[in-house]
Amino acid sequence: MNEKHASAAIAIAPHTKLRLPSIRIFSVVCALLLTLCSSVLTAYADGQPGGNITDPVVRAVDIAKPSVVRIITAVASRLTVHFAPGNDVVFPQNTSNGNSYLIRISGSGTFITSKGDILTADHVVNPAQGQGLQDALYMRAAEDVANYMNRNVKAGSAQVTATQVAEALASAQLQSTTNFDKPISEVFLSTDYTGPLDATNIGNIAANLHASVDSIKQESAVDQKDVAIIHAAFTFDTPSVQLGDSSMVQQQDVLTIIGFPGNGDVSHKPTDLLTSSVNKIIVSSIKTTDNGAPVIQVGGNVEHGDSGGPALDSKGNVVGIVSFGLVSPGSTGGTSFLQASNSARELVQSLALNTTPGNFQQLWSNAFTDYAANTPNHWYKARQEFQQLATNYPSFKAITPYLNYTTTQAQTETTTQSGSTTDKPGQPFSILGLTLMIASLALLALLAVFLFGVALRLRKKKAQTVPFNGQPDSTPATHTRAGALVPQTPLTLTQEDGDMAAFGAPPPGSTMPQGLLPPSTPPVNIPSTTQQGTVIPFTRPAAIPSSTLTSYVCWRCGHLNQPDTRFCGICGEPAPQPPQRRQVEQ
Numbered sequence: 001m002n003e004k005h006a007s008a009a010i011a012i013a014p015h016t017k018l019r020l021p022s023i024r025i026f027s028v029v030c031a032l033l034l035t036l037c038s039s040v041l042t043a044y045a046d047g048q049p050g051g052n053i054t055d056p057v058v059r060a061v062d063i064a065k066p067s068v069v070r071i072i073t074a075v076a077s078r079l080t081v082h083f084a085p086g087n088d089v090v091f092p093q094n095t096s097n098g099n100s101y102l103i104r105i106s107g108s109g110t111f112i113t114s115k116g117d118i119l120t121a122d123h124v125v126n127p128a129q130g131q132g133l134q135d136a137l138y139m140r141a142a143e144d145v146a147n148y149m150n151r152n153v154k155a156g157s158a159q160v161t162a163t164q165v166a167e168a169l170a171s172a173q174l175q176s177t178t179n180f181d182k183p184i185s186e187v188f189l190s191t192d193y194t195g196p197l198d199a200t201n202i203g204n205i206a207a208n209l210h211a212s213v214d215s216i217k218q219e220s221a222v223d224q225k226d227v228a229i230i231h232a233a234f235t236f237d238t239p240s241v242q243l244g245d246s247s248m249v250q251q252q253d254v255l256t257i258i259g260f261p262g263n264g265d266v267s268h269k270p271t272d273l274l275t276s277s278v279n280k281i282i283v284s285s286i287k288t289t290d291n292g293a294p295v296i297q298v299g300g301n302v303e304h305g306d307s308g309g310p311a312l313d314s315k316g317n318v319v320g321i322v323s324f325g326l327v328s329p330g331s332t333g334g335t336s337f338l339q340a341s342n343s344a345r346e347l348v349q350s351l352a353l354n355t356t357p358g359n360f361q362q363l364w365s366n367a368f369t370d371y372a373a374n375t376p377n378h379w380y381k382a383r384q385e386f387q388q389l390a391t392n393y394p395s396f397k398a399i400t401p402y403l404n405y406t407t408t409q410a411q412t413e414t415t416t417q418s419g420s421t422t423d424k425p426g427q428p429f430s431i432l433g434l435t436l437m438i439a440s441l442a443l444l445a446l447l448a449v450f451l452f453g454v455a456l457r458l459r460k461k462k463a464q465t466v467p468f469n470g471q472p473d474s475t476p477a478t479h480t481r482a483g484a485l486v487p488q489t490p491l492t493l494t495q496e497d498g499d500m501a502a503f504g505a506p507p508p509g510s511t512m513p514q515g516l517l518p519p520s521t522p523p524v525n526i527p528s529t530t531q532q533g534t535v536i537p538f539t540r541p542a543a544i545p546s547s548t549l550t551s552y553v554c555w556r557c558g559h560l561n562q563p564d565t566r567f568c569g570i571c572g573e574p575a576p577q578p579p580q581r582r583q584v585e586q
Contacts, residue, residue, distance in 0.1 A: 049401040053372040060316030061256050061278060063368050065192035066398065067111040067239040067361075068258045068276050069232075071124050071213075071308060072188065072202075075133065076100035076181035079141040081174060089148065091141045100181065101140040103133065108259035108276075108309030109187065109230070110318060111240045112348070114358025116211070118187065119243075119344050120308030121323050122219045122228040125185045134178050135170060142166035145174075185213040187232040190260075190276045193239065195397030197270045205270055208235065208395055218347040225293040225343040226323045229351065236393060237360040241310060243348065244317030246340035249296055253283040257302065257322060259309030281311065281336075294340040296320050302336035311338050318344075360396075363389055371406060379409040 050062045078100050079091045092101060107124030111117065127133055142162040150159045168174035188210045191197065199205045211232040219228035249255075257279050264277050281300030288294050296311070302322060311320030320338030327334035348355060357365070367385030370378050383406035390399050566575050 049405050050368070050371070053368075057256065057314050059368065059372050060314065061258070061312060063365055064110075064241045064310070064312055064316045065190070065258060065276060065278075066364070066396070067241045068190055068192070068310065069109050069111065069118065070188045070190060070260045070274055070276075071107045071109050071118075071120060071185055073105045073107070073125055073127065073183045073185040075103045075105070075127065075183045077103055077133075077137045077140075078179045079137055079145075079169075080177040080179070081145055081169075082176060083149075083174075091144050091148075093144065093148070101137060103136045103140065105183075106260060106262060106305050107307045108305065108322070110258075110310040111238045112229075112243060112318070112344075113240055113353055113355050114237050114361060115354075116232045116234045116238050117217065117353055118213075118230050118232060119310070119318065119321065120228055120230060121222075121321055121339065122226045123222040123323075124308040125213060125216060125228055125230055126183060126219065126222075128222055129178075129180050133180065137178055137180075138166050138169040138176075142169065145169070185230070187211055187213060187230075188274055189395075190274050191271055192276060192398050193396055194274070195400055197274065199270045201268065202270050202273055218351055220293075220343065220347070222324075224291050225339055227321055227339050227344045227347060229344070229347050229353070236395065237358045239361050239364060240355065240357055241312075242317050242355060242357070243341050243345055244313050244315070244319040246294065246296065246319045246342045249283055249286065249313070249319050249340075251283055251285060253313070255281050255283065255298065255311045255313060255320065257281055257300075257306060257309055257311045259303075259306035259322060261303035262305035263303050264305070277306075279306075284335075287337075293343060295323070296338040296340060298336050298338060300336070317341075360389070360393055363392075367402075371402060377413065379406050379413050382406045383410045 050058070052058050053062065076098075081089050081091065083089060092099065105124065105127050107120060109118040109120035109124065112119045142165040146160050146162045146165045149165070153159075165174065169176055188202070188205070194209050197205060197209075211234050213230045214233050215231045217229045217231055220226065258276050260273075261277055265273060267273075279301045281298040281302060283296055284299050285297040286294070287297055296319075298311070298320075302325065306322045307324075309322045310318040311322065313319045319341045321341065321344060323337050323339045325334045325336045363385060367382055367389060370385060371382040373382075383403065386399055386403040386406055389396055390403055393399075567573065568575075
């Protein structure tokens, strides 16, 4: 019995009280067990490295993540404070650790070639020597300046604090001159490439996991298009991401940004500092700045430190570069903008860079695709490719959980070749997943058997005599296609003959509604399907004179019955209660 027929069988027998509670209880139990199985399976899948890899967007982001790097730019700076004419003091005065303050700026970037070329925002590697950099220097030097002033003031004079000094420098009440050296940038591979790190601080990370920026190959300044292509001297084939066409981006598109927001630095441990953050953003608008730069306005969680990071489309291509945000005075939020990837494409073309994925990226993409597949031998094939990556690229420690997982899964794969079962990888089912699947199928089979038994019992009950006009009716009955019992009497009309429920009872003296039965139709045998799917001949009654209908009333079940009938002669429903009259107060 299919679900449609089972539902019809239950719905047309409202007077049957014996089986509905049992069915409901059994259905609830089955639903709970199936939910439990589903939850276990989901929890099991959630533990898989890479997350929900059945989602193509998740897969694309997973493949792109090793290409995203953290860029830390250091600017050596000094502050000369003019306390009085002829009394200029240069800070820092303590030169034991160098003669400058190092102002560090953190941003993000993406490898776009296998040769170490990185796409980022220009201000990440070439910060403008404007108010932002000056304010950072004032904050760094404020304590030293305050200590100097407190040591050299006259006795009894009030002491000053570092906060007061920083405010005086920023407002120019305390005259000063700033000096900044050429920025120096360092590129750090993320833990999506290195795996967890043993280093205790970012200064003692292994030399092969970071490299200095040896050149800014091409750039468009921050007040122009704010994009730059830099090069870091890594000694191995680097991962890379392809540039997409930003002109295809539309309002309401969902993009994914990968970066290193400063607010995400909950500790100074290198593993935490170099673990990237992934956020979804929604395209709000496509605009152009006064300088002609095409930008993408977005809504979502974009923060300081994400600058220079990629915004990926659903295929994992870079369509935007995180650039800047605008904040209204007194506002707690802001509006974020991406530079369009087509601005970066112009730089790539001017440099004639080869952005074809290198050996690493090709092998990584193929391995992950096989890892996320659902075809015979995919675990075994992915394990071989992950093993090749681990061998050829020993710094790629992030491969370890994938390699371990596929090794375990490959051991449970079996395939049938030439009619015999071998130990080679095959169907992608783990032992736990297969066991739970079998249990779920068995539960569904048990539910089907139970419902089939209920249907048989209902059929037997319907085959019994149904009360008609208050007296037992010995007239043979047959099933309509809806499953109701129909006594074979000349006065029977079913819903199949025109849905009487839609018309109601004919008023006294009226004629038969048009479209129900022709005035003179000879008996016609129409096959009718029962609940079990067999065909039983159904005899349509001959035409009924309209005068005969006036003594019948249409009940809410849609069938015609005489006024003194206690039970419906078609479906067995009890007679409706007559309306009660209410006293109306005058």
